[in-house]
Amino acid sequence: VKVQSDDVFGRVAFVLSARVLDPQFQGQTKDKLTNRDALKLVAAVSGDPLELWLNQNVEAGKKIAELAIRQAQARMRSVKKIEKKKGSGVAVLPGKLTDCESEDIRENELFLVEGDSAGGSAKLARDKATQAILPLRGKVLNSFEVHPDQLFGNAEIHDISVAIGVDPHGAGDNPDLSGLRYGKIAILSDADVDGSHIQVLLLTLFYRHFPKLVSDGHIYVAQPPLFRVDVSAQGKSKPARKIYALDQAELDGILERLQTEGMSENKYSISRFKGLGEMNPDQLKDTTMHPDTRRLLQVQIPDGALEATHGIFVKLMGKGEAAARRAWMEAEGDTAQVDI
Template sequence: MTKKPSYSEESIKVLKGLEPVKERPGMYTRTDSPTHIIQEVIDNAADEALGGHATQIDVQIHPDHSITVRDNGRGIPTGLHPIEQIPVIELVFTQLHAGGKFNKKDGNGAYAFSGGLHGVGVSVTNALSTRLEVSVKREGKISRIVFAHGEVLEPLHEIGKCSPKDTGTEIRVYPDPKYFEQANYNLTELERLLRAKAVLLQGVSVSLTRHIKGQPENTAHTQTWHYPQGLRSYLADLLVNAQEIAPIFASENHISGSHEDFREGEGAAFALTWLEEGSCANESYVNLIPTPLGGTHEAGLKQATFNAVNNFINHHNLLLRGVKLQSDDVFSRVAFVLSARVLDPQFQGQTKDKLTNRDALKLVATVCADPLELWLNQNVEIGKKIADLAIKQAQARMRSVKKVEKKKGSGVAVLPGKLTDCESEDVRENELFLVEGDSAGGSAKLARDKRFQAVLPLRGKVLNSFEIHKDQLFGNAEIHDISVAIGVDPHGANDDVDLSGLRYGKIAILSDADVDGAHIQVLLLTLFYRHFPKLVANGNIYVAQPPLFRVDVNAQGKNKPARKLYALDENELKAILERLSSEKIRENGFSISRFKGLGEMNPDQLKDTTLHPDTRRLLQVQIPTQDTAHTETVFLKLMGKGEAASRRAWMEAEGDKAEGDI
């Protein structure tokens, strides 16, 4: 008989310093290769250049696979921290949440605009490296400190003198291969990152030096990027073989002076054009940080472009009768490069792939719309070409909708009475939210965009349909209503099913962020997995993620209005509280509310957090091809009627990992 592990005071382990990073590196960085931990160092050098303190960034890959990043910025401070009483340079590399990018709004911060938020960047690099060497030129002295596996190996010491005007930082990193899937850097990604820095930092020269395999070690190949015309010339390089219907338009606009919604210096620079055909090159950045998954700043440019082109079409009376223009008709053929400046950017995850600030959408839309509309009206012939392309896109979209309608059978199913349908007939655009309870359904109906979002409230918990035959499903009223509403009959994985009747491109499960809500989620996912597998395979099924907590921050003087912050779970709430603490907001300066359910949210809150396409969190349900057998096993164990024994064994083995909502 195996001895059960004991659970006592000694079982609790406290991770200190950089131990959390070593224990769970994937929480702090991408672990496919060391490229991202090097990007953290490059981003710090770029932030120096963004502030106007550096004109040169050099990166060198050495034959021993280490990498050096150097800049001629101000140099990391080497004096003692006034509170911690250890050298600041040591603090930056050995403590999480230590950096000069927190106190931006009070005017005392070292960086007004930066990609760094939480002060975890270079400390993560240090934690995941076998060795890290830092040399700093500052105040006429050259100082050096060396780390090994995140710990100080050589304390800070002076190694020479330099001119007081000669300043900068040089960091050499030796990534630890055990933390990464592959030890090699992604050179394509590194080159793209450095070239983008040169584009976005006019007047700054960026270089990459590396040794070519098969050549002597003392020979190296150096690439240098310098773009005097900035975004315009960069986009032209990206579109070297593309067919453009308009010349590239570029503009840079930032807030100057006082503004009721935005801070001085915030704004955006962009270059865009329209392509006749071919793939569109689209890149976006926030404070020089690449955002490959886009975010609210891209949504702002999309809104600005649609408004400018739509106003031009209306002004010149170009729209044909019966044609209604949508934003995708205008923006789907746009190639663009966007660089936004946001005072306090909020990203989705530490890898900063997507911007989530809601006010960034309004910021970019505000500063980009007027110059683009002015350009269109100053170049009427070009504007008419763009308008003609957008109108053709709208006509093609409307034709595709009519084709779908013709494939539908002559028999008409009566839609459920509790379904609040949408106005659009475009299946690709339409969304259906399956909402837990009538109360939440009422809030969702008021919060939705009635043009393309529909709501179907569900009463109680849906039947566990894992072992129910598809012919018996319609005996359950909720499942019957779901099937009729989406326009597809239940089917098996190998059935030849007709999806031409599908009425919604996205079908989203929207339940409370608690244990009951999770149970309803599982029951609905079981229904779609077992009886609507084609919808899962086609990517039509989604899970909405409403927040569990709301933090109301009181106004902090005239320049700091009241804010509402939302947290998906306890971890996000903890991160918000840490941010408020770093902003020196006392505990009596904010209050925390926990939502008991969706019905407790007012429509505006539900819209901002869960329904609006630009600010919501919507997870697509997917089953990787290699995991189909494992997925079937898990569903059988959790939902099978004869699996009580295996469920009990599983709960005994894995139950301690669950988070109870008591």
């Protein structure tokens, strides 16, 4: 890996105060000093103390080096064209994958969408330059206890792996991520119980068989809204507006705010989405896919929570854990928020 200065300083924050006599600037924008004497002075004053500190704090130095190397690798990957895998002369990317135009994984996103109808809306709502869509049919296999060699027997898991360009791997492995085709892989499912189940099945797949993608921060969960509040216009100063609520608690907060604004109940209406397929492309774009207005949660395992996380997955997804799940439901069942 060839490390450049940008790879090191791209994520550095520092404050430098220097008084320079007769400053010389580069170009019309004057955003860079070109005084050679000032450069030598700052290098002399800061170089040796920094080197001394790095020698005294070896672990911190290693982390800085790792960050720089990772940044350099990402830069090299972004400029290198990733060829699609070929089988007998034909691209083997899944036929139902609607790919994006960009090949820069720093901006590319893949949405794993529940169902073909929602997949159709997502294709119309996406930014075709950077967003790709892979519709999934039905519920993905519970892969928690599936051997890696048997994974590709499931068509959906095969398609996901081929689309993202990374092979399944274990927690202790060092997989080759050079073929990774998307910087963000987002799970997009309905805001209901079935959607939550699909979310858990996909999270199980990534946690168990693609742990490096989770630890590197590539896995996300999209959060489509459950409710829409249509507020009528109030004169020229207040035009009609649409407000989206993620869940019942947020809806209650919105209604409370409208009441404090002096809005009567006949001035707004509440509608509930049955699923993503019911949203038109504009709504899906505004609420779930556009980077400026969407809610996208990054999937992370907190420090020190590896064992606890593993225990939760074993209890929820393990085949021999029915008794533990029953005991958990009996103990915690009254806290569940369900639609009856």
